[in-house]
Amino acid sequence: MDTDDNSVPASILLYGTAAVILTIGMREIGSILVPIFFSIFAFLIFSPIVHWLQRKKVPGSISVGLVIIFLIIFAIAAVLLVTGSLLQLSTQIPEYQTQLTSIFENIERYLPSSGQYSSIEGILRDVGAFLLGLTVGILTGALNAGTTIALIVITTAFLLLDAAGAPKKLEREIEDQPVLLLRVREFGRSLVDFILIRTETNLIGGIGTAILLLIGRIDFAILWGFLTFLLGYIPYLGFFLAAVPPVLLALFKYGAIGAIAVLVGIWLINVLIENVLFPSLAGKSLKLSPSIVFLSLFYWGYVLGGSGALIAIPLTMVVKMILESSDNTRWMAKLMESGSKE
Template sequence: MNTDKINKDSYSVPARILLYGTAAVILTIGMREISGILVPVFFSIFAFLIFAPLVNWFQRKGVPGPVSVGLVIFFFIIIATGTVLLVAGSLFQLSSQIPGYQTQFSDLIQNIERYLPASDEFSFEGILRDIGAFVLGLTAGILTGALNAGTTTALIITTTTFLLLDAAGALRKVQREAGTQPMLFLQVIQLGKSLVSFILIRTETNLIAGIGTTILLLIVRIDFAVLWGILTFVLGYIPFLGFILAAFPPVLLALFKYGPLGALAILAGLWLINEFVESVVLPSLAGKGLKLSPSIVFLSLFYWAFVLGPSGALIAIPLTMVVKMILESSDDTRWLAGLMESGESKE
């Protein structure tokens, strides 16, 4: 009888994998179909998680609940509207100068080609053009995705406002439910703390990187320095690829203005800022980090970009953390959550 039970359990493992895989495919297709709705909703939720702690901070300072919520909503509207207007204005100015930059890029490729070995099978010029077009297109696609979310600013602000309006009483509601469902309470608290902590820390470090980038580019007089600082802040939410995508436009402009040595110097400066933020500031704030496998982090970027479009890459890590926490909440799927962890977190 024990043998039958073992065989039954062994056969149930692949059956469960097939079931979970089928459910994941169906869920992916469904989310992709309604991505136009999910993107502003997700951005609203994450905006709420960033600004909600301010409500509690005002309340601890003695500010009444409705007044503290009103102040936070006012700050959120000012920051969101100001950022959208600043980015839109900079992009409008940038678009008028793109033909000139394209001419400079073509001249640069022709000058470089003279020093490259000739080949009948392939063209180094074509490869350089393709690489430049790919990186520029990818950067523009992600920025456009963020701006598309900005075009729904009214919906995002409205949704975030209603979430913030309920923030003052949310803690009392959770505490009231804690007495009847202690396990659920602990799970919700743990999920909320981890997610909010990551979003706040990532936002703080991105802000430092964005300010540092802006100051450096202003000192060396690179065009649209504030825009590239904002781009660094936004793309900082994308691990591995974010720094490359954010650094490419200002380094390219530096190449036009100062030549190869100047571009390398500015790239080195941007790299030092990124290393300081990622290797010094972030570990000091985040401790052991995400507890996510680097391969899972990397694959999640492509998955959420496929499901939600380019803007999905910006919130890929928080969404993956939510998926991992959901898997951890059930005994049947906890092993899947374990596979998503890095080797260091298992020790």
């Protein structure tokens, strides 16, 4: 009994030390891990399409080729969309800055001229400069991330080429270990289901946002819809990051009322996606507590940079499933689960 009690602090110290070492190591090779992780998740998204084509009697090599061609077209279209929009936006930034200055000058007319309010005026200008910088930073980051897309596409293509035979190979290797086979299947099914459902709901949210902005005649509506789709993988914070650029442009074009209307519209789409559509599709598949979800954003963002936040939830699910695979670490996985009763 005493031995078991004494082993608990030792186990915590051991696992904590291992986690710190692993974190430092992953951070050092983050530039290598990011394209690898994105390639694996892209493979998980597109491999069901390969299997579906095979069930329709399409030969394996042709089905993989069709999916790879679709992936390349999608990647090229995304890069062209972001690059073209960024170039157009860069030419209009001086105009937006002028409009923002005009807005703050109008606000200043309603503020008392006493010295105690000069700090408020400075704060307003700083906020405006921050929002403009944030908008440009988001787009510049997306453009810089596009430099790794070619590597991701190539790696995903090689993974897809082996997709048809992988399940059979895996079953042959572990056919004498039914428990391990069951865990591997459950692991893959849960992860793929989450990624596919998250991608589908993000796509609906991105299309809905783009349509809303097109109706409102907001500049670069398609780009903001794509940004909404992309940042939808970041829980809690993604919505606010995606809403900043179109709300700013609505402020420039229609004033405060227009900005509020766009913000409310995007918020309603987000509520529909996150509170109605996604829970109804995902069910209980995401058994992570909200605190773990939120903390995972900061952890994977620290380890892998901004790209880590996009795949923080799938990576955290992988960690949880790995912890569940051992009797010695299963208690850690339980701590990561949501406390709500089924």
